[in-house]
Amino acid sequence: MTPLEKLYDGLMRLPIVLFEMVFLAREAQGIRRLVAAHPYFGDDLSFAATLFARLSVVAFIVVLIVLHLGRLRPVRKFSNWLPKLAALAGVLLTYLILLTPRSPADPVWDALSAGVTIAGAVLAMLAALDLGRSVSVMPEARRLVVEGLYHRIRHPLYLAQEIATIGFFLQFRSWQAAVILLVLFAIQLRRMAWEEQILAEAFADYAQYRRRSWRLVPGVY
Numbered sequence: 001m002t003p004l005e006k007l008y009d010g011l012m013r014l015p016i017v018l019f020e021m022v023f024l025a026r027e028a029q030g031i032r033r034l035v036a037a038h039p040y041f042g043d044d045l046s047f048a049a050t051l052f053a054r055l056s057v058v059a060f061i062v063v064l065i066v067l068h069l070g071r072l073r074p075v076r077k078f079s080n081w082l083p084k085l086a087a088l089a090g091v092l093l094t095y096l097i098l099l100t101p102r103s104p105a106d107p108v109w110d111a112l113s114a115g116v117t118i119a120g121a122v123l124a125m126l127a128a129l130d131l132g133r134s135v136s137v138m139p140e141a142r143r144l145v146v147e148g149l150y151h152r153i154r155h156p157l158y159l160a161q162e163i164a165t166i167g168f169f170l171q172f173r174s175w176q177a178a179v180i181l182l183v184l185f186a187i188q189l190r191r192m193a194w195e196e197q198i199l200a201e202a203f204a205d206y207a208q209y210r211r212r213s214w215r216l217v218p219g220v221y
Helices: 004-035 045-068 084-101 107-131 157-171 175-203 204-212
Strands: none
Touching: 004 045, 004 084, 004 175, 045 107, 045 157, 084 157, 084 175, 107 157, 107 175
16 A cells, blocks of 8 residues: 555544544543432442543544544445445434433433443444444445454344443433444444445455354344
């Protein structure tokens, strides 16, 4: 890759990283205000659950930023705009949930939210270890990964993102957040189909891999 190509590739990933950093800063500020209003929580498990839930959101955003910074250049991608717009919508809707009103702190919901979000973050990190630098926002082909989590599941990173987003939702529990979540799931399913199409075009072995693997949950879907 020439220096000019490296510069172009870096600039192309910069908008999504900056966008995620804005929400990272927003959540960090919210946590700072939360702690400032309750600096000595001692054995207050309710507050601890709320704080842990908020920190789990920050942790997941950090994971996504790291993944997007380290990705490889694609070897094949769609030329039309609909898949690209759907990819951007998938990213935007995840963060749009964070702009809806949060529900009052509740130790049970907050603890559940933290556990689900952290589970999504851990799964995302494991999927990233298998992908290496082949992470993509747009439906693009970088290299064919069929090891680790990808041996049985074609989209473990999507699965991780949806698990984490459900974790986000559990802190909000509003009809607005529920609508966003449902629309996001529908868009993500379409993104998976587009991604499979571009991978099949780029790699001759993909058809065989698709026949012996599951899209999200082995034995179910």
